[in-house]
Amino acid sequence: MLFRSGLQAGRADEAVAAIASASITVANAELSLHLGLLYDQLGESDKAEASYRAAVRLAAAAPEMSAAHNNLGYRLLRRGALDEAEQQFRAAIDAGSQAAHNNLGMLLTQRGDYAAAWEQFHAGSADAATARNNYAVALMSAGKWIERSEEHTSELQSHSFISYAVF
Secondary structure, three states, X not given: OHHHHHHHOOOHHHHHHHHHHOOOOOOOHHHHHHHHHHHHHOOOHHHHHHHHHHHHHHHHHOHHHHHHHHHHHHHXXXXXXXXXXXXXXXXXXXXXXXHHHHHHHHHHHHHOOHXXXXXXXXXXXOOHHHHHHHHHHHHHHOOOHHHHHHHHXXXXXXXXXXXXXXX
């Protein structure tokens, strides 16, 4: 597919031009999703958001397009539109996205809802260690690691097989 070859070759701008100039007569959610990814790579966040919105609109009949909701949610999170981002993450989760749990966890951490954030990280991770790592990264990103680290350090130290990782 043109999208993947453009990304792999580091030529996102050429892939965007080829897709944009193609004569598309049928709306395509997947194409809009990929176009959004390409625009993100080029740093064109407004165009990326517009492409993700088109993908979400077109994907209403295609629940397997949960990535469209997740990517739009992430773009909205990055620009600070937390309420709308949360709606998109929850739609992605409803459509089966595991990654959206982690993104929703990041959002909830920013809001200070740590218990709900932990639940999302746990739901979106394959194992407890990954969930804890994702939660720690979210706390650090929100500037709350020092404030909340004591409870997590004592929890980690209670597991002898990972206590060596605690400073």
